[in-house]
Amino acid sequence: MSSKLRVATRGSALARAQTGHVVAALVEATGIEVETVIITSEGDRSKESLASLGGTGVFASALREALVAGDCDMIVHSLKDLPTARYDGLVIGAVPLREDPRDVLCARDGLTLDELPEGARVGTGSPRRVAQLLALRPDLTVVDIRGNVDTRLGRVRDGDLDAVVLASAGLTRLDRLDAASEIFALDLWPTAPGQGALAIETREGDSIPELLSIEHPPTRTAVLAERSVLAALEAGCAAPIGATATVSGDELTLAATVYQADGAVELGCERSARLLGDDIHVASLLGEAVARQLLDDGAAELAPVGPSADGGADPTTAARWPGGTE
Numbered sequence: 001m002s003s004k005l006r007v008a009t010r011g012s013a014l015a016r017a018q019t020g021h022v023v024a025a026l027v028e029a030t031g032i033e034v035e036t037v038i039i040t041s042e043g044d045r046s047k048e049s050l051a052s053l054g055g056t057g058v059f060a061s062a063l064r065e066a067l068v069a070g071d072c073d074m075i076v077h078s079l080k081d082l083p084t085a086r087y088d089g090l091v092i093g094a095v096p097l098r099e100d101p102r103d104v105l106c107a108r109d110g111l112t113l114d115e116l117p118e119g120a121r122v123g124t125g126s127p128r129r130v131a132q133l134l135a136l137r138p139d140l141t142v143v144d145i146r147g148n149v150d151t152r153l154g155r156v157r158d159g160d161l162d163a164v165v166l167a168s169a170g171l172t173r174l175d176r177l178d179a180a181s182e183i184f185a186l187d188l189w190p191t192a193p194g195q196g197a198l199a200i201e202t203r204e205g206d207s208i209p210e211l212l213s214i215e216h217p218p219t220r221t222a223v224l225a226e227r228s229v230l231a232a233l234e235a236g237c238a239a240p241i242g243a244t245a246t247v248s249g250d251e252l253t254l255a256a257t258v259y260q261a262d263g264a265v266e267l268g269c270e271r272s273a274r275l276l277g278d279d280i281h282v283a284s285l286l287g288e289a290v291a292r293q294l295l296d297d298g299a300a301e302l303a304p305v306g307p308s309a310d311g312g313a314d315p316t317t318a319a320r321w322p323g324g325t326e
């Protein structure tokens with residue numbers, strides 16, 4: 001690799017902030033020179049729903065094409081937005097220490113979920129968050145919203161919504177965690193596989209030793225277990241699934257929950273495994289075991305997951321499951 005690294009990112013404030021943190025850490029640890037390249041994708045430009053743009057990966061594909069073409073050496077992604085399927089010729093070159101994986105409520109007047117008035121309007125574009133909100137507060141009016149973090153917070157500030165649900169990690173990276181009025185505990189409110197974590201994607205076969213300085217193996221192991229559930233359920237980033245894994249000593253624990261779209265029914269499964277050398281292998285096996293248990297318990301009947309879910313082409317599935325994303 002040349003002595004200068006070119007790091008690509010989406011242009012949103014959140015993407016630029018998280019890339020800035022990665023670049024600062026790389027420079028501080030290794031002294032290497034880093035250039036940041038901003039790439040605008042169809043997902044950033046379009047106001048269409050993400051499902052109509054092709055769903056999973058609309059943000060990642062323009063960046064990945066640039067990486068494959070050699071226009072940059074690495075990409076900084078939000079791990080939860082990265083499709084689980086392998087992309088030919090690319091690998092996850094580093095996974096840094098994860099930020100807080102929890103979701104938060106950002107409500108007017110500092111209100112908590114319990115304190116929101118009956119029928120309050122709460123914005124989110126994520127089917128998981130819709131189901132979680134309705135499971136706890138079936139009376140709420142959930143409003144499908146898109147846009148960056150600032151736009152979403154603006155709709156509460158302007159009085160158009162009573163609250164929005166956002167990731168703590170994104171707010172922290174934008175220095176806006178002050179907008180949070182309640183933090184949801186993970187055992188009550190598991191979040192998206194990979195939430196709070198970043199993925200540094202590189203070309204397979206490239207050697208970039210500087211990345212070792214920001215790699216955090218327990219985070220890689222945990223997010224791999226979470227993503228392995230998603231992959232084994234054959235679900236995408238828009239599926240109403242929460243998954244949370246933690247590494248404590250040599251023990252990996254994974255809890256996953258699949259929701260019915262309206263939050264009226266949910267299925268959970270939690271398992272642990274000992275990490276004995278090949279962490280990556282253990283993590284993917286644990287994810288598969290949890291997914292198999294969820295399918296045995298009827299996950300495919302609750303949500304469009306598993307081999308019978310064909311990506312929304314079935315009109316009954318599409319009707320049950322409005323497009324959206326995390």
Ligand SMILES: NCc1[nH]cc(CCC(=O)O)c1CC(=O)O
Pocket residue numbers: 078079080081149165166167168169170171194195196197198325326
């Ligand atoms: N798809 C949007 C997105 N992708 C990553 C984050 C937050 C940061 C993270 O989870 O790493 C967000 C915003 C949100 O969900 O509130």
